[in-house]
Amino acid sequence: MxxxxxxxxxxxxxxxxxxxxxxxxxxxxxxxxxxxxxxxxxxxxxxxxxxxxxxxxxxxxxxxxxxxxxxxxxxxxxxxxxxxxxxxxxxxxxxxxxxxxxxxxxxxxxxxxxxxxxxxxxxxxxxxxxxxxxxxxxxxxxxxxxxxxxxxxxxxxxxxxxxxxxxxxxxxxxxxxxxxxxxxxxxxxxxAGVRALPPRWLEQSRPGGVILAPWGTHYSDQDALVRLTVREDGSASGPFVRMVEFMKLRDQSLDWNRFREHVPEFPGDADVSSATVALTDLGDRYEPARFVMGLCVPDCAHVINRPDGRTARAWFFDLTSRSWAAAVFRSGEREATVYQSGPRRLWDEVEAALRWWVGRGEPSHTRFGLTVTAEGQRVWLDDPADSWAV
The missing domain is CATH 3.40.50.150 (Vaccinia Virus protein VP39)
Structure with missing residues (x-):
């Protein structure tokens, strides 16, 4: 040797x-x-x-x-x-x-x-x-x-x-x-991270087989590793195991250029309000709050910009319309300034999702799971029978 x-x-x-x-x-x-x-x-x-x-x-x-x-x-x-x-x-x-x-x-x-x-x-x-x-x-x-x-x-x-x-x-x-x-x-x-589980993986698995995949939403780059067991009827269901982050399947990766026309000028004609939500409430990279927001605010992409050491701007973009929202957090200020534009009130949805999560006892990702059928995919909390589409 x-x-x-x-x-x-x-x-x-x-x-x-x-x-x-x-x-x-x-x-x-x-x-x-x-x-x-x-x-x-x-x-x-x-x-x-x-x-x-x-x-x-x-x-x-x-x-x-x-x-x-x-x-x-x-x-x-x-x-x-x-x-x-x-x-x-x-x-x-x-x-x-x-x-x-x-x-x-x-x-x-x-x-x-x-x-x-x-x-x-x-x-x-x-x-x-x-x-x-x-x-x-x-x-x-x-x-x-x-x-x-x-x-x-x-x-x-x-x-x-x-x-x-x-x-x-x-x-x-x-x-x-x-x-x-x-x-x-x-x-x-x-x-590779997936946003929609391809049906061919289920079709090519034996009943009782396991599919292990990093899954998430376009809300963030986060993935949660899901362990699905394939059923006799061709569907699959299972829990999220832990947070990970992978490069995404190429045909499912998010092209941020699609949002260039959402905000031709800031703040433009956006409605302005304030919120007492803190930037930390939105969740950090691997925290469950961020993952749950993606589940509860569908078809939404989220990113945080920090142009200087005292200001952070959280952006939210609708994937299906030109609606957008931004929350501006300034160091030392108790309230964030919120801007919303378009028919969808994205920040209102984020606040509602945070209230839902806190009201449920701030469940971690391990209490959630995914069910995939020929009709699509559904996420559940604690009980697979209590699910909603994502």
Whole structure:
């Protein structure tokens, strides 16, 4: 074994140990994580992403091999492609379009997938190929199909899998279509955020099978991992497990340019009022309030701008009309100034949703669940029979 291989094996062992101690990795996956090192699946140039600041810093294997290897085994997400591959250079691009998820997220999702020997698995979103490699090592390459929409990303993953001695079926195609040639599947694992669960995933799953997917609304970039069990009638239902955040399926990602004409000038002819709601009441990145707002205020996109250290502006845009709202929060002021324009009173809906959430005891995301049928998808709180469309 070469010196580099020895270092890689030690780093892989250390990563598996730390994930096991943290509870993200279960003992049945430990040997697989040790045997299938993350570094085999990473390109020579990656961007380590800081979840707290949102900054991405490049790490080059040729310029800094020690730093690159340390980054490869760190519990951080790594951007591996910007701008659908159009980006060049070492500086971050505009929009990250492919990545290697945090090892703790990968391990926890495989734990929640709950696979056993002989199961067939469909993975939607191959990315680097590491997740497909882990599944292939555990279940056998012949039981794993992985679909990737970006041809260059799929080719790179296929090459990495071959170098690792693993041969799952790696398909260049739209993951929303699944892969009927390999169906039926016992498990479907999705590594991209979805806003509407494609019916083909249900159609290609066995009754009793599990679909594990990051799901959310266009209200924010938030996703909540949902674990759906497929029923005999072809529907599926299950609870939200925890908050995550993934790059979205390409045909379900939100194009913010669509709102450019909503506010030709600010505040224009908007109605003006005030509110005692605090900015913190709207919820931070992974807080349940923000997720619940997305459930209760449908067809709405929300973003917060902070032009300076003393002012924050929360925007709300209707996805189906030109209605919009903005709440301006100024440091030291008890009330926010609210602007609303268009037939839909979006801020009124947000305030009503907050009152509903508080009145229900501020339930966390784990008390909510999702049911998907041929007619659409419905969210429920505590009881699947008490649901509403989203």
């Amino acid at each position: 070469s010196l580099n291989s020895q270092r890689g094996r030690r780093a892989s062992d250390e990563l598996a140990r730390s994930l096991l101690e943290a509870g993200a990795l279960t003992p049945d996956w430990t040997e697989t994580f040790r045997a299938v090192p993350r570094s085999l699946f990473l390109p020579d140039l990656v961007w380590a992403h800081d979840m707290a600041t949102g900054r991405s810093v490049s790490v080059s294997r040729s310029d800094d091999p020690t730093g690159w290897e340390r980054t490869a085994y760190a519990n951080v997400p790594l951007v591996t492609q910007w701008d659908d591959g159009a980006h060049t250079g070492s500086e971050p691009g505009t929009v990250p379009t492919s990545s290697a998820s945090m090892p703790s997220v990968v391990a926890a999702m495989l734990r929640d997938l709950d696979v056993s020997e002989g199961m067939r698995v469909l993975e939607v979103g191959t990315g680097t190929g590491w997740n497909a490699g882990l599944l292939a090592h555990r279940l056998g390459s012949g039981n794993v199909v992985s679909v990737e929409i970006d041809e260059a990303v799929a080719d790179q993953a296929r090459g990495a899998l071959l170098r690792a001695g693993l041969h799952p079926e790696t398909v260049h195609g739209d993951g929303g279509d699944g892969w009927p040639e390999g169906a039926p599947y016992d498990r479907v694992i999705v590594t």
